Amino acid sequence: MAATQDRLIESTQELLWERGYVGTSPKAIQQHAGVGQGSMYHHFTGKPGLAAAALRRSAEQMRAIAEADLAGPGTAYDRIAAYLHREREVLRGCRMGRMAQDPDVIADPQLRAPVEETFDWLRGRLAEVVAEGQAAGELTSAADPADTAAAVVAVVQGGYVLARAAGTAEPFEQAVRGVLGLLAAHRIG
């Protein structure tokens, strides 16, 4: 039954987000999904296989959500601002970014691949937006597109870290305002 696999994958996505890879046990996944032990090991080879499926799905979802803002209307600055101001559950952190901290994830190519690809894509996509803005005469050419894109993505990822450390979303919002404030000086017109 596809529903069982789906529930397992969704539960794994949820628990990886909340507890990380090391902190997520097969048993916890089964309970969260309401699925028996035998059932899980019938559909998946084990914890790594299931986690890989969950991460691939999270990667797809993250990408779709980001693309919605980046392909939206308005100038390059507007689209970056839309991406940065998107509603987020800041205190939960980033589903993908969190995985980058876990040595077991980084050590397993199957687990690391979705994480790496997601951020590669995101940086590339933001760099395109910056370059488009420069080509359209909306932004000065002073800022390198790839470097600026990396800074924007890093602000989001770092903002999550600061917010969780502080126990409030405020530092995330400050960081977003901060980078947009800096970028604003590069607008033309």
Place this chain on the structure above:
Amino acid sequence: MAATQDRLIESTQELLWERGYVGTSPKAIQQHAGVGQGSMYHHFTGKPGLAAAALRRSAEQMRAIAEADLAGPGTAYDRIAAYLHREREVLRGCRMGRMAQDPDVIADPQLRAPVEETFDWLRGRLAEVVAEGQAAGELTSAADPADTAAAVVAVVQGGYVLARAAGTAEPFEQAVRGVLGLLAAHRIG
């Protein structure tokens, strides 16, 4: 013997950095420190107590290292650039930032306090530097000091995440160049 406590704390610092809180077992700490089980439980109440001591020490160290750059010579921009360009083991990530991802750390006030205080201090200190630069006429007043400071700290923390995801320090360096490039437009003179 103080040396035993010290070795335990240092080993814990090391392992927390590498494996995180959930991923670090008392046994691993003992082995890394070359100290027996009984000895560890004689000097510390258990894993949380030992981790708290290790985090407090890491917090002191991080603060001293950052202050060295931020209190250095040069303009505000120079000092921020010095902080950003400091030599780092980028692929190891940040000892403090990593802890913010761990729910068990965030849930325990004793463990979270050093993390929270470190980032509060760092953002405050960087905001001072920005404000000093504005007062000295080196930087425009367009950028809010607290917001800019949060963005700078977030770039570092996010840079670590991107670098670990990529398996190379390159995205960290891009992000640093990116935020410095944006900030450069605010320099006067």
Place this chain on the structure above:
DNA sequence: GTCTATATTCGGATAGAC
């Protein structure tokens, strides 16, 4: 496909001898 039983190792700690 799903269930229950069983196995092995680790995590985190306590107890008491030396």
Place this chain on the structure above:
DNA sequence: GTCTATCCGAATATAGAC
């Protein structure tokens, strides 16, 4: 202060019945 012995539950599966 340090060591060894012991404890109990959790993590991560495998085996085989239904």
